[in-house]
Amino acid sequence: MHFTNRFFLLMGAISTILISFTSCNSGGGGDTIAIGEFASLTGKEATFGISSHEGTLLAIEEINAAGGVLGKKLTLKTEDDQTKPGEPANAVNKLIFKDGVIAILGEVASSRSLEAAPICQKNKIPMISPASTNPTVTQTGDYIFRVCFTDTFQGAALANFASGTLKAKKVAVLTDVKSDYSKGLAKSFKEKFSTSGGKIGSELDFNGGDKDFKGQLTAIKSDAPDAIFIPGYYNDVALICIQAKQLGMNIPIFGGDGWESESLLTIGKDAVEGHYFSTHCSPDQGTPEMTNFVAAYKKRFNGKTPDAMAVLGYDSAMVLIDAIKRAKTTESTALRDAIAATKDFSGASGKFSLNAERDAVKALVFIQIKNGKFTYNATVNP
Amino acid sequence: MVYGVLRFINFAHSDVLMLGAFTAFYISPMIDKNLGSQSTLGCIMVFVIAAAICACLGILIERLAYRPLRNRPKLTVLITAIGVSLLIEFTGQNEHVFGAAPLPFPQLLPEQSIHLGNLVISSNDVLTVGVTVILLIAMWLIVQKTRIGTAMRAVSFNQQAASLMGIPVDKIISFTFGLGSALAAIAGILYAMKAPGIDPLMGVQPGLRAFVAAVLGGIGNLPGAVIGGVLLGLLETFAGGIPGLSNYRDGIAFAILILILLFKPAGLLGKATVEKV
Incomplete structure (x- = not known):
């Protein structure tokens, strides 16, 4: 008796879930257009996900306020992947099959974009990554795009920066082995730096989320390089800089766009002072698109200054919306072709076009941390 | 400690550690205001208050999540422990609680580097080792020399026999959880002092x-x-x-x-x- 009761309860629960699944399967039709987004809203790299989400949301809200696209309003379906491997696949599957989205925006981190990309490609759903710089992301297939530069470009720019601005002859490299972004950027940096006559000193690894880096730093210190290159994410970088300072290492430390987050400054404090990183854009770059975006973002999110991830989140949504307008349909093949044809697009991050590899061709900026602020240092054109 | 008494791994222990660091994060500005920043007394106050708050939290967790399952199979309790751990982690990540982004942990004591030839030791590391040794001695004294310690060992040895001997098993288990959680809180603060970015998954x-x-x-x-x-x-x-x-x-x-x-x-x-x- 007891058993049958439970059994019926279970059956009831399952059927309720099934019903709710089938009844929601609408998204594409009707009088709204559903756009999917997956981002790391919680977990280790949460500030990235939150920033890109806010940028994307702002873009959708602006378009809806101006009357939508093709006479329809846009709805943004957001899924949190918790900064965890495995979750992007769940998120994207849900967006495609349950919410019936016409395109997907995401993710900042290359590892998680790489996980979602094959699923989007297989289901012919265009995916636009705001900030995944690993070259392999868009090599997944012809439905995968990005609105940022790749690490091949970024790594080369960083190598030139190390030998040019920093005048470094020997550079130590500290890579996050958990991240495809970090490994890819380290590789392209090392190739360019050694072919242009520089020497790579000790090469050490860490796992994203580690708290103690003294083992690696002591080894680097005894090798005495001129600078340290850390292609990592802000949370680890802040701790590495603090511990490097404790060990009395006064050499410049530099990295890529993974550094950019307010958390780097609030946690690293004076330990990150004077260090450099390259990124996609700077709120101070003075183009009208950027100025308008910064003003709108500050108004919408309580005076918060947008970082590069927010700008790229906004641009990824705007590129998609622009493509929908040009395609005059949300049918996937036509939409894909329209995105691929994006040319001289005036985004908040700057003017860019998508090349044949579906990557954005655009400039890169160097930022130095001065007096506890991200300060614009230089621009490198492709 | 909890394992010794109850024979199950308290997965939520690591989250009490996190809560300890966050408690310190919120109370240290208040203490700084009254005692001046980075004072030794203020630092001790932060440790004591955070440990006390987390001890209460630990007792609360035991009361709500584990006590109702006292006589269930061990596996049930183990899975509940994982559930409690995830609940705390993801509640903490809600933007209205702590938020998922790492927060800067304040400096509780002025930090110095001690140079011994090529050796560089941070004063925080010395503090960590010192506090550990003191707490270790204190734990040993509590478990081996006090009445409540004897009762803990008895409960660990055989719960039923202990209750037959008139030992209030529930109270002893609560105390064990309180003590364990206080230790976790202290560990959390020491950990946060060393790596000053604290987040709900730390x-x-x-x-x-x-x-x-x-x-x-x-x-x-x-x-x-x-x-x-x-x-x-x-x-x-x-x-x-x-x-x-x-x-x-x-x-x-x-x-x-x-x-x-x-x-x-x-x-x-x-x-x-x-x-x-």
Whole structure:
């Protein structure tokens, strides 16, 4: 008796879930257009996900306020992947099959974009990554795009920066082995730096989320390089800089766009002072698109200054919306072709076009941390 | 400690560690206002208050989540523990609680680097070792020399027999949880002082390490846990400093765990016990 009761309860629960699944399967039709987004809203790299989400949301809200696209309003379906491997696949599957989205925006981190990309490609759903710089992301297939530069470009720019601005002859490299972004950027940096006559000193690894880096730093210190290159994410970088300072290492430390987050400054404090990183854009770059975006973002999110991830989140949504307008349909093949044809697009991050590899061709900026602020240092054109 | 008494791994322990760091994060500005920043007394106050708050939280967790399951199979309690842990972690990540982004932990004491030739030791590390030694002695005294310690050992040995002898088992278990959680809070603050970015998931890695260290030394054995911890830390740091090995740093911890479980299941200092059938 007891058993049958439970059994019926279970059956009831399952059927309720099934019903709710089938009844929601609408998204594409009707009088709204559903756009999917997956981002790391919680977990280790949460500030990235939150920033890109806010940028994307702002873009959708602006378009809806101006009357939508093709006479329809846009709805943004957001899924949190918790900064965890495995979750992007769940998120994207849900967006495609349950919410019936016409395109997907995401993710900042290359590892998680790489996980979602094959699923989007297989289901012919265009995916636009705001900030995944690993070259392999868009090599997944012809439905995968990005609105940022790749690490091949970024790594080369960083190598030139190390030998040019920093005048470094020997550079130590500290890579996050958990991240495809970090490994890819380290590789392209090392190739360019050694072919242009520089020497790579000790090469050490860490796992994203580690708290103690003294083992690696002591080894680097005894090798005495001129600078340290850390292609990592802000949370680890802040701790590495603090511990490097404790060990009395006064050499410049530099990295890529993974550094950019307010958390780097609030946690690293004076330990990150004077260090450099390259990124996609700077709120101070003075183009009208950027100025308008910064003003709108500050108004919408309580005076918060947008970082590069927010700008790229906004641009990824705007590129998609622009493509929908040009395609005059949300049918996937036509939409894909329209995105691929994006040319001289005036985004908040700057003017860019998508090349044949579906990557954005655009400039890169160097930022130095001065007096506890991200300060614009230089621009490198492709 | 909790394992010793209740024979189940409290997965939420690592989250109490996190809560300890966050409690300190919120109370230290208040204490700074009254006692001036980075004062020794203020620092001690932060430790004591955070430990007290977390002790209450630990007792609360036990009361709500584990006590109702006291007579259920161990596996039920174990899974509940995982559930409690996830609940705390993800509640903490809600933007209205702590938020998922790392927060800057304040400096509780002025930090100095002590140079001994080529050796650089941070004053925080010295503090950590000092506090650990003091707490270790205190724990040993509580468990071995006090009435409540005797009662804890009795409950650990046989719950039923202990309750027949008039020991208030529920109260002893509450106390154990309180004590364990207070220790977790202190660990959390020391950990946050060393790596001053705190986030709701900060407890996961040290929690795993603590588990490996405890198994390595022999579960329920205090000096064993310390030796296990020191060994694990040294091995990981050495691995971290060797090019080519540094990406196996985490793997090494768990490889050791597997080896210990294979060859010396009771741990380095643990006594092998015969399971009563």
